[in-house]
Amino acid sequence: MPYCEKCRTIVDDSCPVHKQKHLREPEPNDPVLIAELSGITAAMLEGVLLDEKLPFLKEGRLGAGMSVWIGSMMEIYSFYVPYALREQAQGLYALVCETPAQTGGEDEEEAPLPDEDSEN
DSSP states (O other), X not given: XXXXXXXXXXXXXXXXXXXXXXXXXXXXXXXXXXXXXXXXXXXXXXXHHHHXXXXXXXXXXXXXXXXXXXXXXXOEEEEEEEGGGHHHHHHHHHHHHOOTTTTTGGGSOOOOOOOSSSOO
């Protein structure tokens, strides 16, 4: 699998941005993009990676100054892990991003809403 040094991603045949330039085989410690997330989802993935003690790099697009000004919930973060840990990190990413329907939640009953007519 080719690795683009500039994008820090694994690509199929060629990088969509850089074409054939900067491609090589990945090395175990090469940082590889696993996700681009914002807000709460980014915080959840960060927490899971920390809990699992996986080394990672989290980079914001806006920068620290702009994030402070507009709020971190508007920031989009890129998460990178070493190539050797990519599959483990992708599994954790999938766990964080699962919806209840993906985990079998569709069989679970939802709590009934209170009747509007009933008095409490």
